[in-house]
Amino acid sequence: MRKEIQKNTTLELNPNVSVDCVIFGFDFDKLNVLVINRDFANGVQRALPGNLIYDDEHxxxxANRVLEELTGLQHIYLEQIGAFGDPLRISKExxxxxxxxxxxxxxxxVITIAYFSFVKMEDYQPQASSFAKSAEWIPINEIKELAFDHYEILQAAKSRLKQMIKIRPIGFNLLPEKFTLSQLHKLYESILDKPLDKRNxxxxxxxxxxxxxxxxxxxxxxxxxxxxFMFDKDQYLRLMQNGFDNFGF
Amino acid sequence: MRKEIQKNTTLELNPNVSVDCVIFGFDFDKLNVLVINRDFANGVQRALPGNLIYDDEHxxxxANRVLEELTGLQHIYLEQIGAFGDPLRISKExxxxxxxxxxxxxxxxVITIAYFSFVKMEDYQPQASSFAKSAEWIPINEIKELAFDHYEILQAAKSRLKQMIKIRPIGFNLLPEKFTLSQLHKLYESILDKPLDKRNxxxxxxxxxxxxxxxxxxxxxxxxxxxxFMFDKDQYLRLMQNGFDNFGF
DNA sequence: ATTTGAAAGTGTTAAAATGACACATAGATC
DNA sequence: GATCTATGTGTCATTTTAACACTTTCAAAT
Structure with missing residues (x-):
């Protein structure tokens, strides 16, 4: 697998451009995000999985390569959030x-291009590798700081997710094949960060x-x-493509 | 003016990162976009205003500096669209x-970070400078191709604009201080690219x-x-901040 | 066997939003 | 004063929304 990735790359990293990934997971109770750890002083430093791009790489x-190298996650549809380019973004001591x-x-x-995605947590037991000492799921609400400008990127990702849920169906990637409406309900509440009336x-x-x-x-x-319940894949994809005007919460 | 800009920059361009700007204007009839021209073969080549960033620049x-250098437009609120990074994006002959x-x-x-904004066309008679042989407004619907991946960027900008109009008020920047509801109506129709019922x-x-x-x-x-009519600035800004759920077309 | 706890599941109503639709009006020009 | 052209206005049927409470089903405990 590693080989196939390398086929498309040279050995030359572009020193000025990186990618960072915000991967959301849902544990049926709250949103989690995948972070990598690094021993530091008498504690641990956390960051989003990310690294420099190769010079001839899309x-x-x-983003997919770096995510796999650092956490083992593969074949994830990553959606771009945007570029983060504060000249001082990586200058903290x-x-x-x-x-x-x-x-x-x-x-x-280094300017970084941020991506986000969601996965079924159960499917992915993240494994550390490369320079990540470990990779793990952390509940979003417990995250108070991250290395570099990654906290800011996380906030942007949350806000994009919140926006996306109103115009596209979400859940297929976050929930197991069979799920209950309560689980889906809880997922929407976690993303929108407010209670929703059950019947409505x-x-x-x-x-x-x-x-x-x-x-x-x-x-x-x-x-x-x-x-x-299961998702109706056809209809799900149709709405994923076309979106809907407003989910209305 | 040029001096103030230079104060914040070194002379070092970062060879790997550029910015490109999609500037929309409305001529009371249709949307236009600001492009720069370059003589080429027996015709003219068009592109969005854009160039490399300085290495210590936000x-x-x-984006603001480059826009000013190439077209003379200043003090524009530019909103990021995203990064475009196809390794072959600038490789056409x-x-x-x-x-x-x-x-x-x-x-x-070179990866580029695209920005977009809107201005009152009347206020800005674009003046060419730097390597832009000329800068001019072109009706969006007449644009069939642009240099590099700029056509793709333009499409992304249109789509962002379409999305934005449903959740934030738009018009303050595109219309003169005093305007008629028909003009605003036409603006919405131009952006959404479909007729809207006048009374509704x-x-x-x-x-x-x-x-x-x-x-x-x-x-x-x-x-x-x-x-x-005029815009009510307070209420406009409030909605600009908070957005509304759906304008509903 | 009975009780208890815990989440699932279900319907109505009043208010608001939507979409469809047609004709009189005011000013400029001839 | 006739004509042209875009402005400006209201209703109604349908759909959507938000608010709201009680019964059901199973497992676990007694």
Missing amino acids: LDQA SDRSWLQSIRAQPDAR FRRKIQKLNIVMSLKEKQSGVPHKPSQL | LDQA SDRSWLQSIRAQPDAR FRRKIQKLNIVMSLKEKQSGVPHKPSQL
Whole structure:
């Protein structure tokens, strides 16, 4: 696998351009984000997975490659958030010592292109590699700071996600194949960061025709078992393409 | 003026990062975009105003500087569209000859950060300077190709504009201080690229409370003169900040 | 066997928003 | 004063929204 990636790259890193990835995961209760760790002083420093691009590499490819190298995640559809280019974005003292350990030109001006995506957390047990000492899921609300300008990038990603949920269906990538409407409901609440009326939520979701009720039910739960649902892939993709005017919350 | 800009820059261009600007204007009939021209073969080559950034410059500052250098436009609020980074984005033969005439390292990989904005056309008679042989307004619908990947960038800008109009008020920057509702109506139709019902449009705009009717009327027109309006700056800014859920077309 | 706890599931109503639609008006020009 | 042209205005049927409470089903505990 590593080989196929290298086929498309030279050995030359472009010292001025990096990519960073915000990967969201949902644990049926709250949003999490994938970060990499680095031992630092008497604590740990956290950052989004990211690194320089190769000089002949597409930005999207670079994002996928870097994400895989640092966390093991592959085949993820990454969507661009935008460029972050403050000339001082990597100049904090603590950040500089990190850079000195991993970059040939730690002082170069680097602008970064940020990407985001969502994955089913259960499917991905992130494995550290490369310069990431470890990679792990952290609940978004517990994150108070990140290296470089990554906290700012995370905020931008959250805000994009919030925006996206109003015009495109979301959930297919974050939930398992079979899920309950309560789980989907909770997901929307986590993203929008506010409570949504249960009955109104269900009504709207059902009107979109993106979920199909299965004959199957939850079992083993100490309460009324929930109906299971799947996404209707055709309709889901259609709405993913065309969007809808407003989900309306 | 030029001096103030230089104060914030070194003489070092970063060979790998450029900015490009999509500036929209509205001539009361259709959308236009500001392009720069270059003599080429027996015709003319068109491009968006753009160039390399300085190595210690903010991206937003670079966009403003480059725009001013190439077209004379100043003090414009530019909003980022995103990064365009195809490794071959500047490799067309015709583009390469342009680059050879203006770049120290014409073969360097360049990713560009695209910005967009809108201005009142009447206020800005674009003046060419620097390597732009001329700068001019061209109706968007007449543009079939542009240098580099600028056509693609233009499409992205249009699509962002279309998206933006549904969640934020637009018009303050594109229309003169006093304007008629028909002009605003036409602007919305131009951006959304479809007809909108006149009465429903007026109803919705008025509900937003962003326009105030003046005591003044149009004069000299060979038909019933229109009421003139201004934007209510406070309410406009409030909606600009907070957005609204959906303008609903 | 019965009770308890916990989340699932379900419908109505009043208010607001939407989309479709047609004709009288005011000024300029001839 | 006749004509041309864009302005300006209201209604109604349909759809969408937001607010709101109780019954059901299963597992676990007693």
